[in-house]
Amino acid sequence: MRGPLFYSKILLFGEYGIIKDSKGLSIPYNFYKGALKIDTHKTVATHKSNENLKRFASYLQQLQTEKPHLVNFDMDALLKDIDNGLYFDSSIPQGYGVGSSGALVAAIYDKYAANKITVLENLTRDKLLQLKGIFAEMESFFHGKSSGLDPLNSYLSLPILINSQDNIEPAGIPSQTENSKGAVFLLDSGITGETAPMVHIFMENMKQEGFRNMLKDQFVKHTDACVEDFLQGDVNSLFGNIKQLSKVVLDNFKPMIPKQFHKLWKKGIETNAYYLKLCGSGGGGYMLGFTEDIDEARKALKDYKLEVVYNF
Template sequence: MKGPLFYSKILLFGEYGIIKDSKGLSIPYNFYNGALKLDDNLSDSAKQSNNKLKQFADYLKKIDANLVEFDIDSLNDDIQSGMYFDSSIPQGYGVGSSGALVAAIYDKYAKDKITVLENLTRDKLLKLKAIFSEMESFFHGKSSGLDPLNSYLSLPILINSQDNIEATGIPSQATDGKGAVFLLDSGSVGETAPMVSIFMENMKQEGFRKMLKDQFIKHTDACVEDFLKGDVKSLFKNTKQLSKVVLNHFKPMIPKAFHDLWKKGLESNDYYLKLCGSGGGGYILGFTENIDKAKAALKDHKLEVVYNF
């Protein structure tokens, strides 16, 4: 048995902000993927995955049946037979490793599932998001459900607010363009839960809440609109502002070794960095108007281009 592939995702804009109703834009990233597989001779990492699936199956039993029901018997039979999630998606890197797994389990074991082929009304998208949010909470403590939604649909998703999401199109890439969005490997794994709890703690301060609304969300929303319109000039202006706000107010989420690089980008305008997911490690997202300049400035680091302007 080998299930269909589910891809990783990149939340281009909206990290943290979407918790407080900023816009967001999430795109599938086909470089990494995962699939359910059966094997009666499991490697050590496959055994770990198989054990995790056992715990996950127990958790799924407790989800309210009015929201979603699973064929738990088949799931448990397959787990007994050596099912695991075979994935190239790095864990703790902000590209949706648990999201792809959740999408794969829903696709194979949910009863009365909403399929990708039907007319995806806003209500159906919100129902899927609610189901995925419940499922993925097993891995993160609290999940928006967006990562699995992106992985399941394999479409860019525009988040207008928490209860207003839509599948969207993004401008096609200019393959010969100098401008690019890239991933920068921080070299360490980031844990989502501790980062989110720092954020929630900060949200108790009025000054932080005001900054979030007046600066962070304002620039995030502008970036999403610029990106979808293909207004590259305005996009870089707003991304620079966003990068500045993150450096000033989200320092704990930026790995220490990258504080100076972050600042250098803002000073030189060769590139602008922002968080990819919750931060704390994993990937950092970069935006540049000239990929050659960015590569030269970041020559000691591993860069992966994900989108060209």
């Protein structure tokens, strides 16, 4: 058996801000993907994933007992498949901010949820929110707290615009232009990041009035402007806002940026060759880069691994 493929995602804008109702924009990233498979031989390679699914299944069992109106799964089929060697075969790096648990959640929902909402039906806002709510509960098993957006993105394989926590819609993003110099890229920090500790630091900071004000007056303001600019294809305004956002993150989210990248981050802002921002919760994994000239950015970052994810 092999299930359908579910892709990784990239939250272009909105990390941390969406907890406080900023806008957000998330796009599928087809370079990484995962699918449910069964390995009847239960080899060493698939054992860890199979054990994880066992724990996840008991969590889902508990979830549907506590919240029967939210979601129900065909637990018999799921447990039987796990016994037969079910695992998630994935190329999505874990702890890199590109949605490894999101793709797994989407795959499990797709295969085992009863009365599932499908991509083919008319996706009203209510249905999107219902899906997001189900996915948030499912994914909390991995992160402690989840917005449900990663699995939603992976499940629908569509760009999603987050207007606020209870207002989301599929988004049309400007089509990519060939041979253009402008690009969004991933920069590999070479370190795995853990979501839960980063979210904890953020929540602790939120207890300070100064931090809350900065979030509202600067971080959310520039994030919202970036989303608007990106969707409208206003590249000039976009880079002005990304530069501001990059500065705000460097000044206020230092723990989320691996130490050895503080200088590199600052250099981008000073030279305008590229601007860096967090990809997911930070602390390691990928950082997102934006540049108006990818050749210049490659030169400036020649010692690092870049992957272009979008051209404009």
